[in-house]
Amino acid sequence: MITGTPKPIEEILEMLEPYDNIILAGCHGCVTVCRVGGEKEVQVLASTLRLAREAAGRKIAITEISLERQCDPEYVEKLRPYVSDHQAVLSIACGAGIQFLAEKYAITPVLPGINTGFLGVTERQGEWAERCQGCGDCVLHLTGGICPVTRCAKSLFHGPCGGSSQGICEVGKDVKCGWQLIIDRLKALNQLENYGKLKPYKGWHTSRDGGPRRILREDMI
């Protein structure tokens, strides 16, 4: 899923400074699963903002709406009846959702209520960790199902570097060395021979480096 973290309330209040009447838009997709932008978070954030603004002597009206997904045009359309009656939309969906709203409602300011994180997994309740950078050219079959681009702090294709110590990466004591994980898993799979081959230079053109990406499926259009 796409993960995220709430923006500090002070930052949101500063963004909302010019407005007295806004929509707070949640999303039932990834951000609901990682508990940062769903219906419940919309309620909590709306109350917090109302209280803060009331305490500051300038009330704010907030219409709470949660869409099925903010990254799909049919659901984004559901906001249309409300938008023109409000000065701005505060979205707590991921960056894709926020931008999609901005695109569809060209003359209404759309503001980010969360900081979008990464493509990750729930390791345990309350803890999410990155697994994929969406580089567009997957090599997981060669690396024991563990991604060197994402899990190695230097995205090395022939790790581990000299900074790997007792399974821990040089960047921090809470960071596992991705290449130690790869080696362990290759060993468990009896595929360590995969290590001994020089891999071609990665083509980053399929990643963000090729410019904004687009997937076109002729069979579906």
Added chain:
Amino acid sequence: MKSGSNLEKVLAAGHFSVTAECGPPRGADPEVVRKKAAYVKGNVDACNVTDNQTSVVRMSSLAGCLLIKEEGIEPLIQMVVRDRNRIALQSDLLGASAMGVRNILCLSGDHQKFGDDPQAKNVFDIDSMQFIHLVKSMRDEGTFPSGKKLDGAPKFFIGCAVNPFADPFEIRVPRLKLKVEAGADFVQTQCIYNMKKFKEYLELAKKQGLHEKVKILAGVTPLKSAGMAKFMKKMVAGMDIPDEVINRIAAEPKEKQAEKGIEMCIELIQELKEMEGIAGVHVMAIEWEEKLHEIIGGAGLLPRPVVE
């Protein structure tokens, strides 16, 4: 000769080689480099110039190389893939070769987290293994990775680094083997303090015949004090300093610890000199270049051979 560098010649002639390193200054003053060069001159076959080590911004390695070259020292340029994509790497290789730099050390580079700019974006377009391959293919095939022909191939004696003390130990020799296959001519190791582990590593490398395919230069760093040893052990990832080494220097009174550190370094070099498979020594006297003559001379490695 692949590069015609002095280091390559000295090693090809079968001499035990000596390299050292110079860290460029944190500023634009060339005098700092010249002063260090004066301590290095005559004591080495080539001198590494580091490339923003520990991600702390310093004068560029290429500029440092040219400054020491002007002083009559053969430069060995260190290049990390942390800060440059393949376009910049290729361009700098051509520039360095054009200016007469004939030795290179291909490195990943410490993560930017350790420096003054931890918020910087890193590059890692290709890794150090692929960088070795890139230099080799430009040198030997005379082509860019794109396949297009070079207008004059860069000439480099290609080096890589290894850390026999990092984990997992079992992958360290296979990783060296890969670097050799990618095109490394020589390797400089991380500073050796744990001789037992290093010997274990060397034996495994020799079993694969790697010492015959690549010149192994053993890395040493003289300890200035017990405090420095403890700091390095604790703070530098992959640095293995056994307690007996620390205890030995700590047993001296503070004012005598530096002297002891040099004595221990000389002993270490003498031991390495006798080991089969070790082709030379790489002395990293960190911000202590003035001691190079004493250390290298003390180890019986002066004067340096002149090979035509």
